[in-house]
Amino acid sequence: MQEFGCTANLHRKIFFVVFVTSVSILMISYYDSTKLINTQMFFTTPENESTNNGTKYLVSTSKCKIVDLDPFSKDAKRYFKPLKYKSCSQHRLLTYVTKEDNISTLNVDKDLIPVYTSKDVKCCYSNVTRFVPTNNPDSSIKISDCKTFSSKVQILTDAVLVKCTESRADKKIYENVHTSVRITDEVQKKINNTDNGAKLPSVLFIGIDSISRLNFLRTMPDTYKYVNDHGWLTLDGYNKMDDNTFPNLMAIFTGYNQSRAYEVCNPKVAGMLDECPLLWFTYGKLGYITAYGEDEGAISTFNYNKKGFIKPPADYYYRPYILATEKLPKTGLNGMNYCTGPETAGERILNLIKDFTITLKDYPTFGIFWMNSFSHNEINSPMMLDNKVKLTLEELGNNGIYNNSLVIFLSDHGMRFGDIRLTETGWLEERLPFIYFSFPADFKEKFPTEYNNFLNNRNKLTTPYDLYMTLQNILVLYKMNYTVSGSDACPNCTSLFAEIETERSCEDAAIEQHWCTCAGYTETILDPTVHKSLSTFVEEKLHQITSNTSRGGGDGKCAKYIVVEFISTRLSHKLTYKSSTYILVSFKTEPKAVFEMTIKYDGDIRLGNFTSSDISRLDSYNGHSKCVDDAFLKKYCYCIKSRERIFLYGMLIVFL
Structure with missing residues (x-):
């Protein structure tokens, strides 16, 4: 019995050693894999x-030397993989919106029905409206009961959800969400109270998340060729001031760094962002018609682990529309919602840009449109919508939008994670986002000194704080009733229309050393x-x-x-x-x-x-x-x- 006990103890010890060794190997294998x-x-x-x-060098002074790397350097080419556009539907859209005399109409393209089914079809629509519960003020919508219509129906709300089924089987063959810019009574009052004779310039932000200056050249060659051929101006030394989207955009629209932004505009407390001194609020109070749209509802700038807005922050606020599109069947790409229903999420934002600017091109507008869905998680994915972005910029030009608009085409930072971040180019790219400017047609003649100053600032160290000062400077140049406030985070920062010091350091520009590329x-x-x-x-x-x-x-x-x-x-x-x-x-x-x-x-x-x-x-x-x-x-x-x-x-x- 004693011998058996010893043997049993030995077996238990052997089992324990094997067990611990196996678990250790498994954990190491898991870790490595x-x-x-x-x-x-x-x-x-x-x-x-x-x-x-x-x-x-992009910038070369005694206080700042930013290396000008080849976009197709050895480092970059290791991660460069050509990608093609992927459509979200095999067919053209079965429904579309037309607009005439400020009346938006939802239409069914009856010629396309045989493409979708050989059966009879019935369609219905639901109104999508913003719903503001106390616990989640900016992330809820109401969708009304679905009302049947024949071939067309007038849109009376900001967005509609449309569903089409086979008449007898009730088999769903199509669904989508549409929106359309209509001049509301509130916007019409703003138009009536604005002096159109002043010819105020519109301001349009078109943003694509996580694209560096170099990756823009690599992955969006069609768009780059368009802006380059049409004389858009870039800032080669534009350096981000913090890690991700929120602080970099808050620097542009408030002049605050992240800690001050949380102190004054704490986005984790419902209602604080509504009282935040965002510059587009200022433009709105001075008569500008405002818009804000961003895809990827879960990670939107003011909603990712934040409370968002209680009141709509713009005359045209597209978050309810985007939330409704995300209730459609989705196709993911690199962890993002590439397709929401039969359309890409990115193209939805591009369509909003066109609808907003073209509908209101005769009035001063301030629009912010931001895209995450095809760029945020993978360094090559911007390639997929390169041509779509180029065509959008082209269409804006064909409709005269650039004649009286300052268009700022930009990103917040480069790719923040992944293999490329452990290379020299990856370190630099994360900190140097792309940024391009298209000026109103007569800006150079009206403001030659300011325009020449901008030209001279292109190869200097610049920051989002300078852009904050520039947006204020525009109001002064066009003789609006406005007094410029300095940037709280960067008292020495100045408008891009003023002469920026040549010998400028990251400390001068309020860029922490960790983000500094000098x-x-x-x-x-x-x-x-x-x-x-x-x-x-x-x-x-x-x-x-x-x-x-x-x-x-x-x-x-x-x-x-x-x-x-x-x-x-x-x-x-x-x-x-x-x-x-x-x-x-x-x-x-x-x-x-x-x-x-x-x-x-x-x-x-x-x-x-x-x-x-x-x-x-x-x-x-x-x-x-x-x-x-x-x-x-x-x-x-x-x-x-x-x-x-x-x-x-x-x-x-x-x-x-």
Whole structure:
């Protein structure tokens, strides 16, 4: 019996060792197989880095040198994959909208019915209206009962949902959502009270998320050729001021940085954005007809982990329309809603741009239209709608929109995550979004000094704060009753129509060092003791963020990170006016994440006197940060429950 007991104990020990080993192997295998970033990729090394001789620069001063990289550099070409447009329907749309004398009519194209079915068809429509519940003021809509119509019906609300079925079988063959710009009574009052003799210029923002200056040249050649051939002007040194869309757009429309924007316009509190001093509100009060439309309702600038607006923030607010389209069958692409029903989400925004600007081209308008669906998650996907964007810009030109409009065609930043972010071009591209301007036809003659100043500013360091000052300057140039306010975040920033200092640093332009492209970096090998002190430093910084109770951290929600590998360590190039040195570190952690941090130090790096600015997240984090609601914290939190699920899944596999 004693011998049997010893044998049993031995068997239990062997089973335990095998079990632990199996689980460990499984966890390591899982960790490696789900890597989103190839950690063998390094930034430029001293051996293959170009010297300053012959290097081209977008901006070149003693305070700022931004390298002019080839859009098809070796780094970029590794990730370049041509993509073609994908239609969301095999057939032309069965329904369409016509407009005459300010009356919008929904029509059924009866000639197309045989393409959809050989049976008789009946169609009905539902009115889509905005619904404002107390708990979710900006993300709810009402859809009325579906009313049958024969071949056409007048549209009386902002949007309609149409469904068509086979008459007898009630088999659905088609559904879509339509909207149309009608001049409402409120807009007509604004038109009546505006002095049309003043010939105020319209302002139109056309934005596409996550496209750098270089990736615009690579992936949207048709659109680039159009703006280049038609004399649109770009800012080569336009540097983002923060990580993602919200702070960069708030800098443009309020002059605030992110912390001040949350203080004054806290988007997490219902009603605060309604009271925010957004510049398009100012334009609206001065008689401009305003519009705001953005695809991808879940991640819209003012709604992603935010409360949005209680009141419609513009005369034409297209969020209810977009929310209704997302109730149609969707086709995803790279985690985004590429198709909403029979149309691409991006083309829906392009159609809104045309409808709004062409319908109201005789009146001063301020429109903001933003697209995420075909650009946000994949660096090559903008290619798919390149020609569609070009055709939209072309149609605006054919309809005379550019004659009296300042059009600002831009992005907020480049691609923020993925393999390319661990390359030299990826680091630079994230921080340098594309931006182009089309000026009213007579602007150069009316304001020659301002126009020449803009030309001279094209190769200087510029920021979203400068654009904020420019939008105010327009009101003054056209003699509106308005007094310019300085940017709260950047008191030294000025209008692009004024002469910007040539010797301008990131500090002068209120750009934190982490986002600054004025000094390049060179890969370096650090002493093991320095690596250890850096590991401790970055772990402590991450823990400070994830345990911040004011942002919803703490309470054991987020795991504590441990640095398991430095992917890259790079030292900043010296600028003559600076004594400090910066080290840019990219590192992998457990739990699985990839980060990038810019760390400042003075003197000997071995002393470990480190201070840091912001921290970038270089891999996707949406799947394991759902235990927190704060948009900032989501980038850093790895929910402990997510880790537990992975571990339990591993044990289940072993037992099975």
